[in-house]
Amino acid sequence: MNTDLSKTDPARMHAPDQHLVDVVLAYVTERLALTEAPIDGFGDRDEMQQALEGLIGSEPKDPVAVLSIYEKYLSETVLSADSPRFFGFIPAAPTKAALLFDMVVSAASLQGCSWLEAAGAVMAENQALRTMADIAEMPQGASGTFVSGGSAGNLSALVVARDTARAKRIVSGQPLYQLQVVVSDQAHSSIKNALNIVDMGAIVIPTTHGRMTRENLVQGLAHQDLSNVVAIVATAGTTNAGIIDQLDAAADIAESQGWWFHVDGAYGGAGMLDPGKRHLYTGIERVDSLVMDPHKWWFAPFDSAALIYKDPHLAKGVHTQDASYLNVIHSSELTEFNPSDLAYHLTRRARGMALWFSLAVNGLDAYRDAVVAGNEMARYAADQIKAHPDVELVREPDLSVVLLRRNGWTAVNYDQWSTDLLERQVAFVTSSIWQGETVGRLVFLHPGTTTAMVDDVLAALN
Numbered sequence: 364m365n366t367d368l369s370k371t372d373p374a375r376m377h378a379p380d381q382h383l384v385d386v387v388l389a390y391v392t393e394r395l396a397l398t399e400a401p402i403d404g405f406g407d408r409d410e411m412q413q414a415l416e417g418l419i420g421s422e423p424k425d426p427v428a429v430l431s432i433y434e435k436y437l438s439e440t441v442l443s444a445d446s447p448r449f450f451g452f453i454p455a456a457p458t459k460a461a462l463l464f465d466m467v468v469s470a471a472s473l474q475g476c477s478w479l480e481a482a483g484a485v486m487a488e489n490q491a492l493r494t495m496a497d498i499a500e501m502p503q504g505a506s507g508t509f510v511s512g513g514s515a516g517n518l519s520a521l522v523v524a525r526d527t528a529r530a531k532r533i534v535s536g537q538p539l540y541q542l543q544v545v546v547s548d549q550a551h552s553s554i555k556n557a558l559n560i561v562d563m564g565a566i567v568i569p570t571t572h573g574r575m576t577r578e579n580l581v582q583g584l585a586h587q588d589l590s591n592v593v594a595i596v597a598t599a600g601t602t603n604a605g606i607i608d609q610l611d612a613a614a615d616i617a618e619s620q621g622w623w624f625h626v627d628g629a630y631g632g633a634g635m636l637d638p639g640k641r642h643l644y645t646g647i648e649r650v651d652s653l654v655m656d657p658h659k660w661w662f663a664p665f666d667s668a669a670l671i672y673k674d675p676h677l678a679k680g681v682h683t684q685d686a687s688y689l690n691v692i693h694s695s696e697l698t699e700f701n702p703s704d705l706a707y708h709l710t711r712r713a714r715g716m717a718l719w720f721s722l723a724v725n726g727l728d729a730y731r732d733a734v735v736a737g738n739e740m741a742r743y744a745a746d747q748i749k750a751h752p753d754v755e756l757v758r759e760p761d762l763s764v765v766l767l768r769r770n771g772w773t774a775v776n777y778d779q780w781s782t783d784l785l786e787r788q789v790a791f792v793t794s795s796i797w798q799g800e801t802v803g804r805l806v807f808l809h810p811g812t813t814t815a816m817v818d819d820v821l822a823a824l825n
């Protein structure tokens with residue numbers, strides 16, 4: 364505590380405090396020096412409750428003591444998604460540069476609401492968005508904003524799809540029944556949630572092997588009443604299996620029907636950086652809106668998703684909030700969009716800047732190599748699985764998700780496999796369901812994952 368200020372000075376929390384800086388930065392420095400974050404484990408509620416008892420009161424507490432409670436009782440109950448041994452769900456693997464610059468964003472309270480308030484942040488974020496749009500070969504003029512996650516991105520994009528269609532329908536005098544969106548049976552749960560929120564229905568396209576193909580689309584749409592359909596959502600890298608839908612087929616149908624074309628690349632969009640996989644994404648350049656999560660395979664910290672529109676004016680028309688005290692941010696002659704006008708948000712952390720800094724500092728070749736490493740590790744795991752007498756590869760991986768079947772195992776066995784690996788701090792793995800069957804699932808995202816780490820996981824399938 365800063366002793367120069369009296370105990371009653373209302374600004375005592377805001378005064379420079381070198382001791383506090385030293386204490387927290389020492390912890391951060393130690394964490395950033397790790398080559399491999401420990402996986403850690405689950406929390407015991409009672410133990411944590413006891414440790415936190417009375418911690419927040421009217422009097423100040425010693426920051427060393429509070430930080431040590433965090434370290435001892437809390438930090439180890441948050442699984443390290445950024446461990447190279449984390450293969451469950453979708454891992455994270457933020458670069459050191461991105462993590463460090465995220466601290467700058469915090470220390471400088473960088474917000475990225477409007478051009479008026481935050482021109483430099485908007486410029487930097489837009490440079491990162493343009494880099495991503497170029498990789499997708501989206502047209503000049505495409506732009507967007509960073510939102511908290513893929514879910515927020517999908518929702519914000521679908522609102523624009525809906526309202527753009529509604530406006531057209533009103534002009535042409537068409538009735539406004541419940542509007543519908545074409546989705547695959549493998550679409551992420553957030554799409555279903557978003558449709559529920561925006562009150563649109565779904566036409567679900569059954570896929571044969573998890574990939575929405577032209578044939579699936581043609582069959583799935585035949586004999587359907589399409590008069591209320593306004594959009595089609597395709598996935599570039601399904602969360603469950605890393606499958607990229609036939610994007611050019613979806614684009615063709617969207618174009619011929621006058622529908623909005625949205626691609627959810629929250630996990631798999633970054634796979635475009637792998638030159639050997641780029642052809643799988645043909646058609647992505649034709650999107651009306653695209654979501655890719657920097658906090659997944661673009662190696663940025665939580666929480667960050669890029670939402671890019673072909674025509675940001677449409678998003679602006681839908682998402683701009685009207686309030687008399689906001690007029691000032693809209694009135695000036697703008698050359699850049701206000702990020703707050705392009706999604707469902709207003710105040711926003713400049714959460715694209717960590718990615719921006721890391722892209723510049725590391726260069727795109729390093730990003731390519733890190734993404735290729737994930738795909739190659741999936742290839743390695745797939746080959747080891749095929750050579751294993753008791754384990755089968757469920758499907759050849761397209762990206763960095765591997766599904767495996769241990770002969771004779773049920774859900775209980777996969778749970779034991781997961782629990783045992785976590786207890787031994789060997790890895791974090793989870794099971795999933797593939798075509799009604801419980802299977803093992805491994806996702807490779809961290810370029811620091813080694814073949815030995817994968818061998819350890821597969822050795823436990825005995």
Ligand SMILES: *Cc1c(COP(=O)(O)O)cnc(C)c1O
Pocket residue numbers: 453511512513514515551553598600601602627628629630631656668
């Ligand atoms: C992770 C994921 C989402 C949701 O993204 P959040 O950042 O978790 O909100 C949506 N779609 C796909 C394909 C994903 O993998």
